[in-house]
Amino acid sequence: MARLANKIALITGAGSGIGQSSALLFAKEGATVVVNDLDAVKAEETVRLIEQSGGEAIFIGADVTNPEQVAEMVEAIKARYNRIDILFNNAGISGVGVLHEIEPEAWDRVINVNIRGVFLPSKYVLPLMMEQRSGSIINMSSCIAEIGLAKRASYAATKGAVLALTKSMQVDYAPYNIRVNALLPGTILTPFVENYLRTSYDDPEIAIASLKTRQLSGDLGRPDDVAQAALFLASDEAKFMMGSPLYIDGGVTFGKNA
Ligand SMILES: NC(=O)c1ccc[n+]([C@@H]2O[C@H](COP(=O)([O-])OP(=O)(O)OC[C@H]3O[C@@H](n4cnc5c(N)ncnc54)[C@H](O)[C@@H]3O)[C@@H](O)[C@H]2O)c1
Numbered sequence: 001m002a003r004l005a006n007k008i009a010l011i012t013g014a015g016s017g018i019g020q021s022s023a024l025l026f027a028k029e030g031a032t033v034v035v036n037d038l039d040a041v042k043a044e045e046t047v048r049l050i051e052q053s054g055g056e057a058i059f060i061g062a063d064v065t066n067p068e069q070v071a072e073m074v075e076a077i078k079a080r081y082n083r084i085d086i087l088f089n090n091a092g093i094s095g096v097g098v099l100h101e102i103e104p105e106a107w108d109r110v111i112n113v114n115i116r117g118v119f120l121p122s123k124y125v126l127p128l129m130m131e132q133r134s135g136s137i138i139n140m141s142s143c144i145a146e147i148g149l150a151k152r153a154s155y156a157a158t159k160g161a162v163l164a165l166t167k168s169m170q171v172d173y174a175p176y177n178i179r180v181n182a183l184l185p186g187t188i189l190t191p192f193v194e195n196y197l198r199t200s201y202d203d204p205e206i207a208i209a210s211l212k213t214r215q216l217s218g219d220l221g222r223p224d225d226v227a228q229a230a231l232f233l234a235s236d237e238a239k240f241m242m243g244s245p246l247y248i249d250g251g252v253t254f255g256k257n258a
Pocket residue numbers: 012013014015016017018019036037038039042062063064065090091092093094113117140141142143184185186187188189190191192193
């Protein structure tokens with residue numbers, strides 16, 4: 001029996017990286033996946049990959065920071081499927097820089113996408129889940145919510161906020177049989193990280209080698225490592241997971257490498 005059989009899953013930012021990997025895995029496990037992204041071309045590619053392997057998916061574009069667009073997206077899903085079992089709030093952007101050098105506009109952009117982008121899809125999906133009296137919401141935090149990391153002030157602030165939000169949401173919606181958990185990945189090799197390495201280091205290969213030494217695993221994570229954790233939280237097997245941070249970080253948060 002597929003682990004997500006008959007479930008409708010909405011994944012934001014599913015055109016790339018962890019979101020795309022999760023969309024493919026969720027579909028493989030029987031879910032019908034609503035692929036959301038700002039980038040229609042990348043999202044359509046995710047849908048194509050899912051359909052190619054025999055799964056079911058549709059693309060619905062929306063900017064997760066825009067209330068009208070998010071509300072319309074949820075209405076469209078309601079009209080088509082009349083339920084949402086899984087909401088994976090994955091879309092996010094990076095923010096690099098030490099605090100005194102961050103421009104207010106850049107700060108606001110990171111806060112907006114990474115926090116408002118969790119608030120809005122949750123706000124519009126929750127009434128449907130409350131009506132169903134079931135649902136699993138997975139919020140994308142990061143292990144940076146727990147550890148200090150150089151030049152990531154705005155990004156760290158957002159991921160800490162998402163973790164706090166997850167716990168409060170869980171308390172409020174537990175009576176409706178809705179689970180809300182957070183993923184805390186370490187460094188996962190996705191376009192997001194590749195772009196950061198390209199723009200922040202003269203030699204990205206040296207940067208990757210140095211990042212690897214920070215991991216107890218000796219290597220960086222891959223999108224599928226996080227997708228597997230998301231699959232667990234999405235599935236009924238995680239029925240006793242509530243308000244929990246789930247680390248997928250190669251030991252960075254709790255381990256000390258030498
Ligand atoms: N890669 C890592 O090392 C890492 C570690 C911890 C947490 N994360 C988090 O995981 C999530 C996914 O990261 P990734 O590495 O796969 O990134 P990615 O850049 O590969 O994918 C993110 C996707 O989100 C989409 N997106 C951005 N803004 C959006 C918006 N306003 N509305 C809708 N879609 C939008 C982008 O178009 C992109 O397709 C992010 O929240 C990120 O902060 C990543």
